[in-house]
Amino acid sequence: MSIEAAKKRADDFLVKAKESAAIFSQLSQEHVDRIVKAVYEAGFKNRVKLAKMAVKETGMGRWEDKVIKNVVGSLFVYEDIKNLKTVGILSDDRETGIMEIAQPIGPILAIIPVTNPTSTVIFKTLIALKARNPIIISPHQKAIGCCVETAKICYEAALKEDAPENCIQWTREEPIDFATFDIKDYYAETQALMSHPKLSLIIATGGGGVVKAAYTSGTPAYGVGSGNVPILIDKSADISFAVKNILISKTFDNGTICASEQSIVVEQSIADAVIKEFKAQGGYFLSEEEIKKVEKVAFDREREIMSAGVVGQSVEKIAQLAGINVPAGTSVLLAPLKGVGDDYPLSSEILCPILAFYVARDFNYAVKTCIDLNFHGGMGHSAGIYANDDGVIKEFSTEMSAGRILVNTPSSQGAIGGIFNKIHTSLTLGCGTAGKNITTDNITAKHLINIQRVARRRGNERFSNFDANLFYDESLSTDEILRKFNLNY
Amino acid sequence: MSVECSKYESGVVVCTFSNRMDTSKCLEAEEDVMKAIDGAEKIIFNLDGIDYIASSFLRLCNKAFDKVKAGNFSMINVTPAVKRVFKIAGLAERLNLSLN
Amino acid sequence: MAIKCTKQEGGKVVCTFSGLMDTTQCLEAEKEVMNASEGAEKIVFDLNGVQYIASSFLRLCGKASHKVNTGNFSIINATQAVKNVFTISGLVERLNLI
Numbered sequence: 001m002s003i004e005a006a007k008k009r010a011d012d013f014l015v016k017a018k019e020s021a022a023i024f025s026q027l028s029q030e031h032v033d034r035i036v037k038a039v040y041e042a043g044f045k046n047r048v049k050l051a052k053m054a055v056k057e058t059g060m061g062r063w064e065d066k067v068i069k070n071v072v073g074s075l076f077v078y079e080d081i082k083n084l085k086t087v088g089i090l091s092d093d094r095e096t097g098i099m100e101i102a103q104p105i106g107p108i109l110a111i112i113p114v115t116n117p118t119s120t121v122i123f124k125t126l127i128a129l130k131a132r133n134p135i136i137i138s139p140h141q142k143a144i145g146c147c148v149e150t151a152k153i154c155y156e157a158a159l160k161e162d163a164p165e166n167c168i169q170w171t172r173e174e175p176i177d178f179a180t181f182d183i184k185d186y187y188a189e190t191q192a193l194m195s196h197p198k199l200s201l202i203i204a205t206g207g208g209g210v211v212k213a214a215y216t217s218g219t220p221a222y223g224v225g226s227g228n229v230p231i232l233i234d235k236s237a238d239i240s241f242a243v244k245n246i247l248i249s250k251t252f253d254n255g256t257i258c259a260s261e262q263s264i265v266v267e268q269s270i271a272d273a274v275i276k277e278f279k280a281q282g283g284y285f286l287s288e289e290e291i292k293k294v295e296k297v298a299f300d301r302e303r304e305i306m307s308a309g310v311v312g313q314s315v316e317k318i319a320q321l322a323g324i325n326v327p328a329g330t331s332v333l334l335a336p337l338k339g340v341g342d343d344y345p346l347s348s349e350i351l352c353p354i355l356a357f358y359v360a361r362d363f364n365y366a367v368k369t370c371i372d373l374n375f376h377g378g379m380g381h382s383a384g385i386y387a388n389d390d391g392v393i394k395e396f397s398t399e400m401s402a403g404r405i406l407v408n409t410p411s412s413q414g415a416i417g418g419i420f421n422k423i424h425t426s427l428t429l430g431c432g433t434a435g436k437n438i439t440t441d442n443i444t445a446k447h448l449i450n451i452q453r454v455a456r457r458r459g460n461e462r463f464s465n466f467d468a469n470l471f472y473d474e475s476l477s478t479d480e481i482l483r484k485f486n487l488n489y
Numbered sequence: 490m491s492v493e494c495s496k497y498e499s500g501v502v503v504c505t506f507s508n509r510m511d512t513s514k515c516l517e518a519e520e521d522v523m524k525a526i527d528g529a530e531k532i533i534f535n536l537d538g539i540d541y542i543a544s545s546f547l548r549l550c551n552k553a554f555d556k557v558k559a560g561n562f563s564m565i566n567v568t569p570a571v572k573r574v575f576k577i578a579g580l581a582e583r584l585n586l587s588l589n
Numbered sequence: 590m591a592i593k594c595t596k597q598e599g600g601k602v603v604c605t606f607s608g609l610m611d612t613t614q615c616l617e618a619e620k621e622v623m624n625a626s627e628g629a630e631k632i633v634f635d636l637n638g639v640q641y642i643a644s645s646f647l648r649l650c651g652k653a654s655h656k657v658n659t660g661n662f663s664i665i666n667a668t669q670a671v672k673n674v675f676t677i678s679g680l681v682e683r684l685n686l687i
Contacts, residue, residue: 015679022678023644026670106677162612165644198679367569375576399569 001185006192013136014198016166017107020134021200023164025104027132029087035161036078036130042157043074043122043150050118050153053146057175058114060312065253066118073119073427076418077126080425081445086131090451097456102449104132106200109193111214113206115256115312115351116427117143121150123427124203125168129158131448133200137170138193140206141186145175194219203443205428208305215436222443224428225435227258228349228378229411230370232396233266233274234363234387242386242408243277246355247331249410255352256312259382259404259415259429262349263356263373264334265366271359282331284315285357286324291335291346293322298354299345306350315353340372349377363392367399374401380435384411403432403440417442462489492518500530504553506539515545522549526556537566542574550584560585592618600630604653607638615645622649626656637666642674650684663687 027035043050051066085102092099110124121137128135139147148170155168171189178186190210194202194217202221204214211223233242250261266274275285286294297318300307310318315333319326326333332353340347346356356373360366374383383402387393397405406414409421418425426442441447466485470476491514494504504522508514526532532553554562563585567575575581591614594604602625606618626632632653654662663685667675675681 019644019647019678019680022674022676022680023642023647025677026641026674162643364569368567368572371569371573371576375581395569399573 001188006188009189010192010196013169014107014196017134017136018198020164020166021106024132024134032087032132035158035163036126038157038161039129039154040074040078040126042153046153047071050146050150053149054118057145058143060115061253061256069116069119072416073123076425077123080418081130084445086445086449097458099454101452103452105448105450106133108133108135109199109202110135110137111204111206111210112137112139112147114140114143117147118150120205120427121147125154127445127448130445133448134167138190144172203428223437225380225431225437226349226377227381228373228376229259229262229382230373231261231264231384232366232370234392235267235270236389236392237386239273239277243281245410247281249412250332250355251353252412254312254314257412260412261355265358265360265369267363267366268359268361278334282329283334284326284330285334285336290324293324295345297321298350310352313352318352340376347376367396371399380431382411382415401434403430492521494521494525502526502529503533503535505535509541510539510543510546512543512545515543515549519549526553529557531561532557534564535566536564536571540568540570542571547578547580554584592621594621594625602626602629603633603635605635610639610642610646612643612645615643615649619649622653626653629657631661632657634664635666636664636671639671642671647678654684
C-alpha cells in the first residue's frame, strides 16, 4: 500500500470521526450517561462470548480469566466513571473566581493489545464516550476479529441510545490473512491514522514499538511503559497469604497482564518458609539446568525481549516447549537467580507463569535487588510488597520507581484498580516519565476532556498596594523590596 | 573525620565513609582518599550507614575508579537510597555496583 | 411539525426547521425536504430555533446541497451552538453557512 493510499484511508475514518465529534459536542451529561450505561451493559452481557473469541483467535490466556477481564473492562470501569462529571461546568469557586468547564477533546485512536483485546476495547470505548469523544478501534493484527465484534456490539448499543453516528469505528471489517497481506501495510495504515491532523489523541496500549510510534506521531498520546514487576516479601508478611495472592495474580490469564509479578525477592531469614509454601501451593523450582532450557524458549536473545511464543501460555505448554518435566498441576515455574540483567534472561519481563526468585541477605539487600529489577526494563510501572509493618512499606515504596505500589495485593488485579483497592479501574496504566509516559495515573475518562478555566478578576492585594516602580530600582536590596511588598499583608 | 582509609598487603585499599557525604565532607575526604589510593591495586569504598551523597561524591568515585584497572574498584554496604542515586545517575554498572 | 418548506419565486425553496433535530425528526423531515426541493434552483435551510442536530441532519444538509449547483445551498439563522457543530465537523465552508 502506498503512503497516499494509507493516508486516503485514514482520511475516510477521520472525516466521519470529526463529524461524530461535532454532534457529540452538543450532548448533555444525562444523554452521555445513558449511552455509556448501554455500552457497558452490552459489553457485560457478551463477556463470555467475547472472552472465548479472544482466546480462540489469539491463542493466548484462559477464557475464564478473560471473562473476568471483560467484567473489569465493563462493569468495574462503569462503576468507576458513572458519577464523574464530564459535561459542562465542573466546578465554580467564587472565592478564587475560577470556573472549570469540560470540553470534549475530539477523535481518539485506540491501539488495542493482543494480550487483553476485548476488555481493552470495551474499556477505552467507555471512557472515550463518557468524555463525549468518538473512538476509532485499531486492534493488534492478531486480534482483529474479536476486537471488531466487541466494537460492533458497543456501537449497536450506543446507537440505540441515539449516540452520534460513527462514534465508534474500527479500522478493519475482517481479520486479515497475513499470508497474502503484507504486515507492513497494516503498520502503514496505523501510522497514517496516528499522524492524521484531524486526530486529537492516541491511547496506545501494547508493545514498546507501537507506543513509541504513537508518541512520535505528532498527535498527543497516552501510552504505557513495559513492566518488570518486583515483589518483596518482608519478614513481617503473612507468608502463606502472600504466596496464595502471588499465585492468584501470576496465573491469572496465564500472566498476560503487564502488571503481573515477574520476580519474588525474600530475605534469607524467611527464604525456607517461602520456598516451602510455594511448593505446597503448586510452585515448581527449576534447577540450574532447567533454567537454561526455559531461558531458551522464553527469551529472545537477539531482540532482547520475551519470546512471543510463551506469552499467555500455560505451565504445561512452556514445559513442553522447553523440554522439561514438571509435576502435573504445577501452577507456576520459579527460577532461583543470582543476578539481574542481560546475563539472567529470566530477570526480564516475561508475560507467562514464570517467576524469578531471589534470596537476599537482609531487608536492605532485598530492596536493592528490587531496585535492580525495577531498572531492568520496568521503570515507572508497578511494584509490590507483602508486609505488616508500615515503616517497611514506606521505605520500600520511596525507593521504587513505580506508578503503583501494591501492598498485600495481587499485582495484576491490584494495578488495574477496583477489585482490591480504590485506584481508578483502567487497562491503560501510565508509567510516568521513567516509562516515557506523561503520567503515572491509571488512564480513565477524566484524562479525555480538556478543562477550560474561566478566571474572573480577583486582585492580588500585595501587588495592587505596591509601587511596582521599586522593582526597577537596582539599588534596593531584595530584603528591602520584599519588606515593602509584604507590608501590612 | 569523614573517611578512614586502610591499606592491606595485597595492594587493597578500603575507604570507609561515614555520615552524610555532603560537598564539604567530600572535599575533606578527597585529599585523604587520593593519597591513600596512590599506587593501589584494588579500591573498595565502604558506604555503610551513608544515607546522602552530594554530586562531589559521584565525582570522587569516578576519580578513584580511574586510578585502578577496570573491575578493581567496588563499593560495598551501599544503602538502598544511595544505590538508587547511582542507578539514576547511570553510574551503577560502570562503578561495579551490581547486587551489593 | 419540525419543518416547513415554502417555494418562492425564482425556484428558491426555504425550509424552516425548529426544535430538536434528533434522528427521528430528521427522518421525518427528510421526505418533506426532498419532495420540496425537487427541481429547485436554490435551497435555503433556516435553522432559527434549532437547538440540537443529530448526525442525520448533517447528512440531510449534504444531500440537499447536492440537489443544486454549487453555491446555491445555504444555511441561515443557525444558533451559535449549532454553528459550532458545523465548524467542528469541518462542513462549514462546504455548506455555505451564513
